[in-house]
């Protein structure tokens with residue numbers, strides 16, 4: 001196996017939600033933390049896509065922000081092509097940052113409304129110094145606009161003159177303007193109509209093929225995941241619970257939570273199921289359940305699950321965090337009836 005382009009180990013991020021010290025002294029409140037990312041491990045091979053899926057609040061965007069240096073880890077390592085990213089910030093070091101770019105969910109909020117599109121796309125080239133000559137830079141902007149299915153003339157317009165799908169094309173042009181190798185895509189199609197989503201996903205796949213890009217793709221939509229992923233990581237309350245080749249997640253999901261997400265989908269290849277609200281409540285992330293975080297919703301939970309945190313262990317070509325799977329008692333037929 002080749003060396004992965006990105007290797008993440010033991011990644012953690014906690015946010016301190018406590019009141020200031022004096023307020024706590026008078027109110028008697030304890031300090032409160034949310035463990036948004038609670039020990040995540042994954043790696044991504046060059047030219048492939050890993051998708052992170054899970055319900056809202058499970059820590060997907062925090063993983064994206066940690067990788068991009070927009071927030072700092074509490075613990076763990078993130079190695080990008082041999083460079084350790086932990087401890088670095090968004091623009092630092094420039095050559096590594098040029099090679100990693102991000103596409104956001106809301107293509108309107110992420111584009112400066114007062115700038116013409118040409119300036120928006122040229123900005124990363126300017127700040128990373130990839131095209132120092134202004135006329136070369138403009139030529140490159142025109143080429144990028146056409147590359148993502150817009151026209152060179154569109155460079156003169158402002159973001160509000162475009163539809164949501166076109167704005168996401170502009171975001172993509174901007175993201176690839178510095179010739180990055182790695183794109184973090186945080187719900188890039190979630191704000192778009194279903195028909196437009198497919199066009200943007202097609203464009204992203206074409207770009208991946210032509211430019212050899214590596215993707216971390218974040219979404220809560222199972223249909224999107226099925227379409228774009230080589231590997232899928234399922235997150236639950238800050239932890240990865242299953243990480244497996246995409247076809248295996250759909251054909252033989254192991255973790256009870258993965259199965260719960262998939263069970264209610266009659267035909268996964270057709271479905272556009274929203275994962276925001278599957279059966280049962282997601283526990284409060286500030287006081288997550290002891291042991292396995294999923295135990296209050298799990299039909300296979302035992303006393304061990306309520307006290308002992310399951311480890312993320314290899315299982316065939318996957319990794320799974322579940323006592324029942326590791327004890328060999330996660331029989332699929334039984335589970336299907338229960339769920």
Ligand SMILES: Nc1ncnc2c1ncn2[C@@H]1O[C@H](COP(=O)(O)OP(=O)(O)O)[C@@H](O)[C@H]1O
Nearest residue numbers: 015034036055056057058059060061062063285
């Ligand atoms: N800056 C922050 N301060 C405090 N809590 C945060 C912050 N960012 C995220 N969180 C919390 O961390 C958890 C994970 O959030 P997020 O990574 O945005 O999840 P997702 O993208 O999967 O919806 C949530 O409980 C969220 O409220």
Ligand code: SF4
Nearest residue numbers: 292298305322323324
């Ligand atoms: S560890 Fe226990 S509670 Fe958690 S998913 Fe596995 S069987 Fe269910």
Ligand SMILES: [Mg+2]
Nearest residue numbers: 057060061062
């Ligand atoms: Mg998010």
